[in-house]
Amino acid sequence: MPQEVASGSVAANDPNPLNPSSSPPSSSSSLPAQQLPPEALRELVLACGREAEENQQQGGEASTSTRERLRGQLGFCFEPLSWEHAAEAIADGGVAAMGQMGRTPEGVARYWKWRDEVCAREYSSIADYVRIEIMGCESSVAEKGERAF
Numbered sequence: 001m002p003q004e005v006a007s008g009s010v011a012a013n014d015p016n017p018l019n020p021s022s023s024p025p026s027s028s029s030s031l032p033a034q035q036l037p038p039e040a041l042r043e044l045v046l047a048c049g050r051e052a053e054e055n056q057q058q059g060g061e062a063s064t065s066t067r068e069r070l071r072g073q074l075g076f077c078f079e080p081l082s083w084e085h086a087a088e089a090i091a092d093g094g095v096a097a098m099g100q101m102g103r104t105p106e107g108v109a110r111y112w113k114w115r116d117e118v119c120a121r122e123y124s125s126i127a128d129y130v131r132i133e134i135m136g137c138e139s140s141v142a143e144k145g146e147r148a149f
Contacts, residue, residue, distance in 0.1 A: 074099025075103075
């Protein structure tokens with residue numbers, strides 16, 4: 001398995017590296033060591049997002065030093081993942097293997113911004129967004145005015 005694809009996680013016991021509120025798995029023995037705590041990971045991702053916005057004319061990436069601090073964390077990819085490597089990670093199915101499939105830190109920051117500014121305001125949940133916008137299900141208006149399934 002190629003080692004050039006890096007990965008990252010919010011916590012050493014987090015089964016979903018992009019969701020700090022997800023519950024821990026029953027065993028964390030398959031996870032790589034040295035995973036950042038959720039607060040530190042969030043701050044680094046947000047810093048990458050701010051730096052990418054500031055550097056939009058130069059390609060939209062964060063500074064190398066900020067990005068490199070996230071290298072090795074589950075859920076982050078710094079280079080494109082080959083189909084072969086993706087198939088190997090899926091076949092393995094472990095948390096560490098699946099953590100190799102992720103977004104760039106800037107991509108995670110853009111997603112969080114969209115999730116907080118658009119999705120959370122207009123939809124009851126991410127699942128409702130997928131059902132309504134992707135799957136074409138009919139929606140209704142929820143109590144707070146968001147669209148719901």
